[in-house]
Amino acid sequence: MNQLLSEKSKILIVEDEETLAVGLEYNLSEEGYETIIAKNGKEALEIFENDRIDLIVLDIMLPFYDGFEITEIVRKKDPQIPILMLTAKTKNEDKLKGLELGVDDYLTKPFHLDELLLRIRGMLKRKTWYKKLTNNISIYKIGLSEINFQNLTCSRDGKDFQLTHSEIMILKYLIDKKGETVSRKELLENVWNISPEVETRTVDIFISRLRKHLEIDPTNPQYIKSVRGIGYIFNE
């Protein structure tokens, strides 16, 4: 089904619960992905350094380096690699911390297999789309900020901020729909490629991160404005 998409994709599963790692490995292999397991943070970073990885499924509580530390290290080296956090930690602050550090998606345990696979598929699809989408656009100016779609950076006042893959995808989607109201549901379906019933808070977290980079006063946004009860609208 997703053979074309998945046959080249290599997924790193970072999970210290052996039983869960085995189950994930089996299912992802069945979907046609290549998989590799790391039982702790050290192993995960070694594999990331030495192997070509297309996506990381990451637990938080891990020996040596936890999921947050791994995200920070990975993001510094590769802002584009999709990271899915899969954890039993359900506190909002953990989720926020993960997303702020640059995780693309966050799924809590126990999870449904279908949902996990859908999210992984969506993340990998976004990665492929991203290349196509940014072929004809490399730099875009929003107010004082300059977005570089090639290296995922945002420059303002001589400072560079690293954007994540998901952030840049949202921004690209909003730019394409300039002047139109875009609902959270639409963003979830088209950017995350997931069911809109799943989570709408995630969209808000990413928008607030984007505002921090683009807006002069993020509390009074000029470019990405909220449309009460619906979603967001991008205007220059």
Next chain:
Amino acid sequence: MKKPHSLFYHISVFALAQIAWLLLLGIWIYWYVSNYIIFEKVGDQISPQLIYDGINSIPFIGGIVLLIGISLGMSFIFRHLNVQLRLHKLYDNFIANVTHELKSPLSSIQLYLETLNSRNVPLEKQKEFYKLMLKDSNRLKNLIDSILEISSLDQKNIAHDFHIYNAGDEIIKLSKEAILQFNLPEDSISFEGTANCRFVIDKNALKIVFNNLVDNSIKYNLEKPKINLKMKCGLKKVIIEFTDNGIGLASEDQKKIFNKFHRIYNKDIPSVKGTGLGLYWSKEILKRHGGNITAFSEGKNLGTTFKIELPIYKSSKVRYINKLLRRSKEYEISRK
């Protein structure tokens, strides 16, 4: 849910309350002294019948005593509130730990069930998955059992079946049983010294203590657990030193580990399973025996030593131990 107030909030309220009553006391003294001076000066002229005889100072002193009493009461309530706050925090930790512990095996079982339901899994793989599911359901069972055990222990059933035993024999027996229970090889424990004296214990309760110590030496260890058990009979106490080769204990944790719900977080082993109650109950059990437990560590990765002290029969805490034996007999008779 309403968020509990922070410690700072409670300290502020307490400080303000103290300032309020001190001010009240000050105003009161001022009022009393100024009235007294006026009374001294003009009292005789206003009403010659009123004679100051010194007894009037009793309500003044009584008032001060009462106010000091109020202040002490407030300090006591403040202290109690802080203990409750700390417990509340620890209880939250416990809930978070238990939730995490429940969710991990549950998500694994759910994953395998959904896999078996939606895919054509080969027979060999199916067998492997069933095995893994059983492993996780056992983990769930053990966790639920330990939670249920907590509630039964909470009802003052910590230990009730006390008998007289030879200390050395029982210590070896109980520790060997604990080793077996956790599937450790026999040579993972070594014994030093002898304890040829008698003590009074509830074997089942002491078994919980030894199981907890062995369990901790497995969980908080980066290598294969090696345990050394030293024992001796002192003048009044049987002394057992249980030393492992684990990750050790930071000095600030050496006392705290016996607190209810307290858990140690070590970056190298972050996913240690547990409820934070094992050592708390061990201490409670030993206290009930008239004994004690303390922990000591030389430092990181240098292992931990738990020192257990239990009274020797007829040499220490004679009245208390006899009471335990008497109650055990009564308990046995009531059960018959």
